[in-house]
Amino acid sequence: MIEVGMAQAGVVSVVTSENKGLDASHWADRATSRIVSVGGSCHPAIKDQAEAFKDQVQKVVMFYMEQAIKSDRTTLIALLEQNQHKDVAEIIRRL
Amino acid sequence: MAISQAMCTSFKKELMEGTHNFLASGGNSFKLALYTSSASLGATTTAYSSTNEASGTNYTAGGAALTNVNPTTSGTTAFTDFADLTFSNATITANGCLIYNDTNSDKAVCVLAFGGDKTSTAGDFTIQFPTADASNAIIRIA
Numbered sequence: 001m002i003e004v005g006m007a008q009a010g011v012v013s014v015v016t017s018e019n020k021g022l023d024a025s026h027w028a029d030r031a032t033s034r035i036v037s038v039g040g041s042c043h044p045a046i047k048d049q050a051e052a053f054k055d056q057v058q059k060v061v062m063f064y065m066e067q068a069i070k071s072d073r074t075t076l077i078a079l080l081e082q083n084q085h086k087d088v089a090e091i092i093r094r095l
Numbered sequence: 096m097a098i099s100q101a102m103c104t105s106f107k108k109e110l111m112e113g114t115h116n117f118l119a120s121g122g123n124s125f126k127l128a129l130y131t132s133s134a135s136l137g138a139t140t141t142a143y144s145s146t147n148e149a150s151g152t153n154y155t156a157g158g159a160a161l162t163n164v165n166p167t168t169s170g171t172t173a174f175t176d177f178a179d180l181t182f183s184n185a186t187i188t189a190n191g192c193l194i195y196n197d198t199n200s201d202k203a204v205c206v207l208a209f210g211g212d213k214t215s216t217a218g219d220f221t222i223q224f225p226t227a228d229a230s231n232a233i234i235r236i237a
Contacts (some may be wrong), residue, residue: 005236007106007107007236008178009100009233009235016213018216018217018218021184
């Protein structure tokens with residue numbers, strides 16, 4: 001007997017922004033969701049532990065994303081100042 | 096005219112013919128193209144077309160390449176995934192999208208409906224893929 005299966009497409013979500021990019025917390029949440037997935041049917045004690053771990057991962061990812069953004073801005077500011085664009089560099093510094 | 100969420104019928108046949116390879120390394124290149132609400136897409140879509148494709152700042156016809164994630168299984172379900180895709184600093188309005196195989200003649204994989212128009216204005220337009228598990232993953236064979 002041949003068992004008949006089913007091929008299905010999942011549901012995507014779309015996130016957009018206006019006149020700015022998505023912030024670091026958005027990306028930290030996405031990264032965390034990709035790293036840690038907590039099953040809905042697992043034992044409550046295990047679920048609590050997994051959720052606590054997920055929160056910790058989110059904080060760590062968030063911290064290093066913010067550091068990466070700061071480092072990138074430092075590079076941009078240095079590049080702009082080296083090319084005599086101190087006014088633009090100042091705008092980025094104030095972000 | 097409408098965009099109906101579906102796994103393309105031609106894709107199901109092509110799976111049996113070995114047309115599509117979703118491996119992260121050595122697999123085919125898949126792309127995601129955005130469409131306006133004027134597009135007519137669904138299970139009968141067989142390949143990418145630029146008709147009623149979205150347009151705007153920092154969006155080029157054909158869309159953008161996806162990053163494959165190795166297919167895996169959970170229980171009796173096989174599934175695969177892609178990394179989220181972002182069109183940065185973009186001004187776009189789209190109602191849905193098509194994932195297609197850029198390596199193999201732009202053959203259609205699936206049509207994804209956004210449930211309405213989504214717009215970014217000089218910002219990020221991000222498509223977030225669902226949790227990669229047997230119940231939610233973007234492409235599943237149960």
